[in-house]
Amino acid sequence: MSAAIVASKSIANHDAYLAGLLPNTTTPHEWINTLRADAARRVRALPFPTTRDEEWRFSDFSLMCKTAFAPAVAAPALTLTDIAPFLLPEAVNSRLVFVNGMYAAHLSSAVLPAGVLATHFTSKPTNETLRTQLARHATFQHEAFVALNTSHLHEGALIVLSKNTACATPLHLLFISTANTIPVASHPRCLVVAESGSACTLIEDYVCLPTVNTSPTYFTNAVTEIVIADDATVRHTRLQRESLAAFHVGYAAVHLGRNSCYDSNSITFGARLSRYNLYITQSAEGANCTLNGLALISGRQVADTHTVMDHTRPNGNSAQLHKCIVDSGAHAIFNGKIFVRKDAQHTNSTQSSRNLLLSNKGRIDTKPQLEIFADDVKCAHGATVSQLETEEMFYLNSRGLNANTARNLLIYAFAEEIIDKVPIASLKQHLSQAVSSQMGEIV
C-alpha cells in the first residue's frame, strides 16, 4: 500500500474525529438548537485542520485525535477554597465561574452596578442582545473549531454593558478544567457587548485544577465574541494557563464601532498544544486597538497565536507587540496579519514580534504580514528572534549574580514588558511570580 493512501485515510479519520465530538443532547431553547444544528452540519462538512493547511502549518492538532474526548457531563463539586488560587481580590463580586464548560453558580458572584449584566446564557435565553449578537461575529462557516464550539452552545457567559455605563470592577470569567477519569472536552463561550459609551475590563482565564503534581489531558475549545459599540472601551486580558497535557483552541472575534477602543493582553503559559486566533475588525472610523501578547513555554509545548487586525474605515489605530519566550524543545508560532482596506485612509498601524529563544532545541516561527490597499497610511512592522546576549549576561554576572539568576532576570525582564500592561494589580503580581517560578528563583 502506498504512503499516500495511508495519509489520506488518516485525514479522513481526522474529519470523522471532529464529528465524533458533536453533542448528542439538545437545549430547551429552540433558537439555540437551530444554531447548534447549523453548526453541527458545518462540523460534519469541514475538514479537520491539518499541517497541510497553511493556517495550521505549525500546530499539529491531529495529535489530539489519539484521545477520545468525551463531553463533560457533571462538573465535580468544587468549593471556593479549591479555586482560591485563581480568585482576584479586585473581582470578588464580579466573577462567573465555569467548570468543564458548565456554569458553577455557587462559585460565581455577580453583584454589579446598574447597567451591567453578567450572567450565563441559560438564565437569559430570551435576551435580545444575546439573540441578535451570538454567533454573529465568530462565524463558523469556515472554522471547524468555532463550528464545534457553536454546536455545543449552552451555558456561556453573557456580559452586556448598557449605554454609557462604566463598570469599575473588572469582570472575571474563570474557566476551570479538572482532572477526570476520562479526558473531557469543553466548549466555553462568551459574548460581551459594550453598548455605546460604555467601558469595562474583562479577564478571561483558562486554568486547571488541581494545580500541582498532575497534568491532566483535556480539550478546551473556547470562543469569545466582543462587540464594542461607538465610543465604548473594552480592556481584555486573556490568560491561558491550562494543564501541560491539555489541548487548547481559542477563538476571539472583536468588532469595533466608531471611536471605540479595544486593548488586548493575551498571555499563554499552558497547554501541550495551544492555538489562539484573535480576529479584530475595525468596522467604523477612528477605532483604537492595542494588542499585547506573551507566550512563555518550555518542554514540548507548542503555542500558536494568529491575529488578524482588519482596518476597514479611516483614522483607525492599532499597535501590537507580541513576545514569545521559548525554552527547551518548545515551539512558538506567531502569525499577525494586518489589513488596511481601500477606505481605511490615515490608518496608523504598528506591529512588532519580539522573541527570545533560550535553547537551540526550541523553535520560533514568526510571520508578520501587512496588506495595505489604502495609499495614505502609516504602517510599520518587524520581527526579531534573539538569544540571551553574552554582554548582558556578563554585565549581570560582574555584579555578582550567578548565571542562573542572571538568565532568569533577563527572561523576567523580557516578559515583564507585557505583564506590566495587565490592568489588574493582583494578577500582574501573580503573573510576575509565575514567570519567576517557571524560570526558577530570581531572588
Added chain:
Amino acid sequence: MISSSSKIILEVRNLSASVAGVGILKGINLTVRAGEVHAIMGPNGSGKSTFSKVLAGHPSYTVTGGEVIFQGKNLLELPPEERAHAGVFLAFQYPIEIPGVSNSAFLRLAYNTLQARRGGEDLDPLEFNDYIREKSRIVEMDPSFLDRNVNEGFSGGEKKRNEILQMAVLDPTLAILDETDSGLDIDALRIVASGVNKLMTPNNAVIMVTHYQRLLNYITPDFVHVMRGGQIIKTGGKELALELETRGYDWVHA
C-alpha cells in the same frame, strides 16, 4: 605616599589573553597594593578594556598565559560572579541597558546577593530604599533614576554615574573603572570623581583606564601606566600623564 609595605591586593604576572583566536594581551605585569590608585592610559585598541574585562572574567576572552592573584586567590579560576563576590568590580566603558528591570530592584538584588555571600544582612525593599538614597548622594544622582530601568535610555554620562553608584553599593576591594570619565560633562566629572574619592579607603584600590589627564586632576594616581600593543610599556608617577597629554604616545617605548 603609599608605603610599599601595604598589603598587595592584585598581582598580575605575565598575563596574555586572546579573543576569537587573536592575541590581544601580551604579557602584562602589574602590582596593586591597598590604598593605591593606578591609571592606565594608552592608544585606542591597545588592550585596556580587554585587560579590564579579563580581570572581571568576561567569557569571550581566553587567558593564554600568566596568572592573576587577587588577595591570595587565583582570580582566573573564578567565574565572574565569584570575582564580584571576592571584591572585584568593573565599571564598564559601555554599560549595558537592561529593559524591564528597575535600577533599584537590580541594585537590591546585587546587594543582597553579595550580602548573602559575605554573611551580611539582607535589606527589604523599604530598608534598601533608604540605603540606596543615601548612596545616590555620593554621585549626586537624582532618585528618579532608581525607578527607571537599568541604564535604559540613560545618557552616556548618566550611565557612567550609574556605574559608580553600583560601585558604591557593592563596595569592592578593587574597582576597575574603564573610561568612566568619557561622556561626563565638566560638572559631572567633578561629582563622579569626588564620589570615587569618597569610596577610597586604605583597604581598597582603584585601577582607572582613561584617555585624559583631566580626571587625574581630581583623582590623584599613585602610578600611571602606558599600555601599548597589549603590554604595559611604561610606568611612572602622576607627572607621566601630564607629559603624555602634551607629547602623545609616540615617544613612549618599552
